[in-house]
Amino acid sequence: MAAQLLFHITLLVWSMSSTEVLVVASEAPIAKPYCPSHCGSIEIPYPFGIGAGCHIKDNWFQVLCDNSTGSPRPLLNGTNLEVLEISVDGTLKVRNPIAFSNCSDKQTRQAVNLERSPFMFSQENIFTAVGCGVMATITSSSEGVTISAGCRSECYDDSTDSTNSSSLNTCNGVNCCQTVIPPFLSAYNTSFQPSNSSCSYAFLVDREWFESFAKNSTNISATSDMDQVPVVLQWNLYHSTFDIFGTFVQANGSRSGYWNETTDEFDGYCRSYNDSYSISESLRLKCVCDYGHQGNPYLPKGCRDIDECQDPKYRAECEPEYVCYNRNNGWGCKSRYPETKSRVKVIFIGIGSGLGLIVLLIGAWWLVKLWKKMKNIKLKKKFFKQNGGLLLEQQLSSGEVNVEKIKLFDAKELEKATDRYNVDRILGQGGQGTVYKGMLADGRIVAVKKSKIVDGGEVGQFINEIVILSQINHRNVVKLLGCCLETEVPLLVYEFIPKGTIYQYLHEHNEEFPLTWEMRLRISAEVAGALSYLHSAAGFPIYHRDIKSTNILLDDRYRAKVADFGTSRSVSLDQTHLTTFVHGTFGYLDPEYFISSQFTDKSDVYGFGVVLVELLTGEKPVSLTRSQEARGLVSYFNLSVEENNLFDIIDARVKVDGTTGDILAVADLAKRCLDMNGRRRPTMKEVAMELEVIYKSISSSNTQQNREEAEYVRNEVICPWDVATGSAMDDYTASSFESLVPLMSS
Numbered sequence: 001m002a003a004q005l006l007f008h009i010t011l012l013v014w015s016m017s018s019t020e021v022l023v024v025a026s027e028a029p030i031a032k033p034y035c036p037s038h039c040g041s042i043e044i045p046y047p048f049g050i051g052a053g054c055h056i057k058d059n060w061f062q063v064l065c066d067n068s069t070g071s072p073r074p075l076l077n078g079t080n081l082e083v084l085e086i087s088v089d090g091t092l093k094v095r096n097p098i099a100f101s102n103c104s105d106k107q108t109r110q111a112v113n114l115e116r117s118p119f120m121f122s123q124e125n126i127f128t129a130v131g132c133g134v135m136a137t138i139t140s141s142s143e144g145v146t147i148s149a150g151c152r153s154e155c156y157d158d159s160t161d162s163t164n165s166s167s168l169n170t171c172n173g174v175n176c177c178q179t180v181i182p183p184f185l186s187a188y189n190t191s192f193q194p195s196n197s198s199c200s201y202a203f204l205v206d207r208e209w210f211e212s213f214a215k216n217s218t219n220i221s222a223t224s225d226m227d228q229v230p231v232v233l234q235w236n237l238y239h240s241t242f243d244i245f246g247t248f249v250q251a252n253g254s255r256s257g258y259w260n261e262t263t264d265e266f267d268g269y270c271r272s273y274n275d276s277y278s279i280s281e282s283l284r285l286k287c288v289c290d291y292g293h294q295g296n297p298y299l300p301k302g303c304r305d306i307d308e309c310q311d312p313k314y315r316a317e318c319e320p321e322y323v324c325y326n327r328n329n330g331w332g333c334k335s336r337y338p339e340t341k342s343r344v345k346v347i348f349i350g351i352g353s354g355l356g357l358i359v360l361l362i363g364a365w366w367l368v369k370l371w372k373k374m375k376n377i378k379l380k381k382k383f384f385k386q387n388g389g390l391l392l393e394q395q396l397s398s399g400e401v402n403v404e405k406i407k408l409f410d411a412k413e414l415e416k417a418t419d420r421y422n423v424d425r426i427l428g429q430g431g432q433g434t435v436y437k438g439m440l441a442d443g444r445i446v447a448v449k450k451s452k453i454v455d456g457g458e459v460g461q462f463i464n465e466i467v468i469l470s471q472i473n474h475r476n477v478v479k480l481l482g483c484c485l486e487t488e489v490p491l492l493v494y495e496f497i498p499k500g501t502i503y504q505y506l507h508e509h510n511e512e513f514p515l516t517w518e519m520r521l522r523i524s525a526e527v528a529g530a531l532s533y534l535h536s537a538a539g540f541p542i543y544h545r546d547i548k549s550t551n552i553l554l555d556d557r558y559r560a561k562v563a564d565f566g567t568s569r570s571v572s573l574d575q576t577h578l579t580t581f582v583h584g585t586f587g588y589l590d591p592e593y594f595i596s597s598q599f600t601d602k603s604d605v606y607g608f609g610v611v612l613v614e615l616l617t618g619e620k621p622v623s624l625t626r627s628q629e630a631r632g633l634v635s636y637f638n639l640s641v642e643e644n645n646l647f648d649i650i651d652a653r654v655k656v657d658g659t660t661g662d663i664l665a666v667a668d669l670a671k672r673c674l675d676m677n678g679r680r681r682p683t684m685k686e687v688a689m690e691l692e693v694i695y696k697s698i699s700s701s702n703t704q705q706n707r708e709e710a711e712y713v714r715n716e717v718i719c720p721w722d723v724a725t726g727s728a729m730d731d732y733t734a735s736s737f738e739s740l741v742p743l744m745s746s
Contacts, residue, residue, distance in 0.1 A: 449491065
């Protein structure tokens with residue numbers, strides 16, 4: 001009962017804090033004329049509506065106002081979900097059931113299926129599991145494609161240790177864990193793998209609401225008394241454009257339509273006078289009110305001018321010499337006095353202020369100079385400590401970092417090299433930071449990596465990357481030149497790799513320089529050699545943990561360079577695995593690692609196997625354009641092998657340049673790298689040796705062919721001879737690739 005009361009209090013505080021209050025010059029309509037605008041205290045804005053003719057011509061947008069309990073409750077038609085809030089910005093908040101496991105007094109209910117509806121679960125939600133040592137998984141099996149995400153909590157009894165009581169209202173991995181949800185989620189199931197029989201439960205919840213609940217609660221486990229929690233849905237009008245937009249929208253994004261004087265409406269894009277439209281990255285199309293207006297852009301005259309001058313914030317910017325006045329699409333300041341007097345007064349005020357400012361500047365010059373100097377010294381010390389300088393000093397003193405390879409750059413030097421981190425200098429952006437192209441004073445071109453966030457975890461990754469790269473000396477690994485710790489965010493300086501990533505050449509259709517079969521083999525052999533070096537030839541074994549095509553760069557000679565060691569880890573010689581929170585990229589993630597949280601050298605082998613299939617097929621690791629059962633590249637590849645259709649998915653360039661034997665050899669190697677059982681996968685050393693044999697065979701074959709052609713031209717002799725159609729690997733095909741030989745006939 002107490003938890004239910006806390007739920008409603010939190011919901012009230014959350015809804016009040018998340019609602020922006022704006023003053024509108026005249027009351028803007030919410031619903032269509034002669035239609036109910038509220039169900040209880042909940043606003044029901046158009047295109048949603050209560051009753052026939054009050055919503056767009058799509059029954060999904062109908063809201064049923066249920067009065068059976070004595071208190072009106074809005075229910076979303078077709079889903080029976082209770083509506084908490086509807087926003088015309090394209091979001092909808094509803095109650096979503098909690099899934100329970102081993103809870104005797106609770107019944108487990110799965111979430112509603114929103115497939116083929118205009119709704120999907122928003123990325124503003126977070127999947128949360130509460131329980132002692134439980135692993136909860138959220139699985140989406142939309143139209144035959146299965147995508148999963150999950151988390152595992154540690155088991156710890158806080159009730160027996162008062163020193164840890166502060167963790168009761170935080171979800172930090174102890175008795176509670178959280179993870180992000182897959183994109184484009186419209187249906188899911190929740191499953192559990194508990195390590196004991198204690199009660200555990202999981203739910204999808206609005207991240208903002210959960211943070212507010214945890215802040216106002218003494219114990220997160222109070223959610224076990226609830227049956228439902230708020231969740232955010234996104235709604236989309238793409239399938240309902242005829243009723244909302246009247247006519248089609250032009251390809252260039254401009255409006256299409258005309259003003260209907262009879263109905264006093266715009267028969268086209270959005271319905272209001274003052275509106276515009278937006279198309280988001282997830283292909284959601286919506287109407288929005290123009291700047292300075294607020295209301296419902298889906299209704300005629302639904303956007304009304306906002307009187308900003310009713311807000312003290314805007315009035316304060318004009319006072320005391322001026323007064324605020326409202327205008328269409330904004331606000332302004334006007335003088336309280338006649339124009340002539342105001343100008344004279346402004347002149348005198350300006351002269352007096354200028355003279356006073358000059359006197360203050362002259363008198364305080366020495367003090368300001370001294371203060372700035374002291375401030376810079378303190379800031380540098382603060383940033384040095386904040387950016388892991390003490391941690392790096394510990395690594396230096398322990399001998400784990402090669403001091404000779406690490407140069408400490410000056411912040412001003414890097415700022416000048418990147419033109420003050422100009423957006424035009426950005427080479428790429430990722431989860432750990434932004435990389436800029438820069439030129440040092442000596443003319444060297446470098447890549448400067450600027451971290452996004454400076455918290456404990458990011459600093460640890462930053463220092464970890466320095467430690468890892470200082471131990472590596474390999475021509476196919478990006479070289480670390482130095483770092484800078486005395487700035488607001490840490491900076492790493494690398495050698496500049498000019499030709500981009502192999503992802504760009506494979507998937508962005510670079511017609512100027514297509515990757516030949518020989519180049520693809522050489523790149524794969526170089527990457528395999530680098531990973532083999534990391535696993536077995538470095539001072540300590542190093543696991544990369546994020547092998548993917550976007551982390552493989554090409555230098556000016558198109559040689560491969562492995563990059564991004566922010567999540568890499570070194571292990572002792574007697575270690576066989578790392579136990580960590582699951583980290584990686586969808587499409588490249590080792591299934592064994594996802595289940596066990598144990599990362600081994602064979603997990604890197606799996607990621608390399610996906611890259612090898614990319615080089616063979618030219619296909620993306622995850623693609624919504626492929627068939628439902630083959631959205632993932634690994635599934636697509638294995639399915640083609642099983643159905644003897646391998647050469648149907650091989651890249652056209654590979655089929656033209658390569659021989660059947662070589663292609664089958666690489667395909668067999670990729671298949672072994674992608675084995676679901678990590679023990680059956682080859683080591684990176686074995687992978688590198690096999691690829692080197694294949695590459696050298698076609699390289700020597702091409703060299704011999706060039707020599708024969710040159711000799712032929714020089715002697716101008718025309719005579720028939722036998723042409724070899726295979727390579728050195730053809731003799732190896734029959735004995736080594738029996739599982740792939742049937743594909744030759746397909």
